[in-house]
Amino acid sequence: MESNNQVVVKERRSKNYVPAIWTPQLIRSFKSPYNYETHKSNLEELKQNAKSIFASTIENYSNAQITQLIDTIQQLGIAQHLKKEIMEALNIIYLNINNETDLSNVALEFRILRGYGFLVTSGSYIIILRGYFPLS
Numbered sequence: 001m002e003s004n005n006q007v008v009v010k011e012r013r014s015k016n017y018v019p020a021i022w023t024p025q026l027i028r029s030f031k032s033p034y035n036y037e038t039h040k041s042n043l044e045e046l047k048q049n050a051k052s053i054f055a056s057t058i059e060n061y062s063n064a065q066i067t068q069l070i071d072t073i074q075q076l077g078i079a080q081h082l083k084k085e086i087m088e089a090l091n092i093i094y095l096n097i098n099n100e101t102d103l104s105n106v107a108l109e110f111r112i113l114r115g116y117g118f119l120v121t122s123g124s125y126i127i128i129l130r131g132y133f134p135l136s
Contacts (some may be wrong), residue, residue: 031043047081054082058089064098064105087116094118 036043056071066089073079079086090113097109097120113120 032116050078051082051085054085054089058085058092063093063109064102067105067109067112071108073110090116090118094120 054069054073059067061069069087070086071077073082073086093109094113097113110120110122
């Protein structure tokens with residue numbers, strides 16, 4: 001008896017896709033004049049300006065405005081550059097936790113404080129929320 005050890009390979013169907021124009025050689029050929037070494041001083045200057053503006057904002061505005069500013073900074077994606085300043089502002093807000101009267105500001109404050117690791121329970125805001133949702 002003779003055994004046949006041949007494997008039958010079925011040819012795959014092709015939809016005649018057009019090959020991508022983005023070849024690895026093309027991607028490597030792109031050169032940008034912008035790099036960290038040449039723009040480092042400009043970047044550091046912008047960071048310092050943002051930090052000083054944020055520090056002056058903390059001193060002159062209410063907790064609600066600071067919380068909204070922190071939310072905007074997060075949405076812009078620059079919060080990692082102002083981490084120390086944001087934590088200082090949140091420490092001040094955390095000490096005055098029951099001063100808010102607007103429901104949207106209460107919710108924003110709660111979300112941001114919890115997002116930065118502060119131990120804030122929903123019970124901290126029950127007193128504030130009773131004004132909006134009276135118990136029957």
